[in-house]
Amino acid sequence: MRDSHSESYKAAGVDVTAGYEAVERIKPLVESTYIPGVMGTLGGFGGLFAPDVSGMKRPVLVSGTDGVGTKLKLAFLMDKHDTVGIDCVAMCVNDIVCSGAAPLFFLDYLAVGKNVPSRIEAIVSGVTEGCRQAGCALIGGETAEMPGFYPDDEYDLAGFSVGLADEANMLDGSALQEGDLLIGLGSSGVHSNGFSLVRKVFGIDSKAVLDQNFPELGCTLGEELLKPTRIYVRAVRCMLHHGIAIRAISHITGGGLYENVPRMMKEGLTARIQKSAFPVPPIFELIAKTGKIPERDMYNTFNMGVGLVVAIPREQVGDALDLLAKAGERAYVIGSVVKGGSGVELV
Known part of the structure; x- marks a missing residue:
């Protein structure tokens, strides 16, 4: 060449x-x-890859x-x-x-x-x-x-x-049961969704806008928004390796909690999430305040501080939280699985 x-x-x-x-x-x-x-x-x-399927x-x-x-x-x-x-x-x-x-x-x-x-x-x-x-x-x-x-x-x-x-x-939600608890894994920020709205809210058309400092962020707007999406693979694999019986998982991307959590639920069950159970990072409060964005729209657009939702049996929550802490994850019990409803309920 x-x-x-x-x-x-x-x-x-x-x-x-x-x-x-x-x-x-x-x-x-x-x-x-x-x-x-x-x-x-x-x-x-x-690209060539020879997977090891022994034991499967x-x-x-x-x-x-x-x-x-x-x-x-x-x-x-x-x-x-x-x-x-x-x-x-x-x-x-x-x-x-x-x-x-x-x-x-x-x-x-x-x-x-x-x-x-x-x-x-x-x-x-x-x-x-x-x-x-x-x-x-x-x-x-x-x-x-x-x-x-x-x-x-x-x-x-x-x-x-x-x-x-x-x-x-494989995890497909079929094992979900009433009473299972929901663990939310903390996000690193906005991740990589909702940026059309973010750019509109802040009028991002120049580096000068991104160089603005906001005390609540502890960094410039640009530094905050460019924080890379957190990768949760090792955390999930760690839980599975240690015998945590994960029932279902939802990656909170575009559409926020309202759109993504129902994708892991089976018919007849709802994920009831307590908004007060996890901290909302300052960037989301800044977006809502600056753009006058209704709370419902915020939770239907952004991850709001939760990048992954994992449903597990109630009796394994303590072990799961210990494993996640050792893996460097910020994890919170954010709700539970209840009967009825429409897939997700934020209260």
């Missing part, structure tokens, strides 16, 4: 040699995520795909690109773990207006950090230079992940 170049393509805005430089920069980052099962190395036409009666592949969304606009304004890759991984693997699966590998898709190798390296460094946090491997991806489609200093980032579970151990 070192002899590959095209002056005509470069004149059209696509620099293939910059692409090769970017690959060389990210190769050690990618290889730092490799786990048993990875086959080959970066540069092939497909019926292996099931579980996949998830997502992007970072308009949170990227903040990265562009702040010229900070090393954390959005964590968001990209998190939005995929947090979905996968809701079924009890362990993420195996991840692939990303990065479309840029102009290939700047150092910026590609920063973006992929975030992706690889997310993969390491999730315990999965980055086994491939695609970087597309698209002049005239994206501005030179903008890009889009998306990806997908594949996990593995034994069908007998």
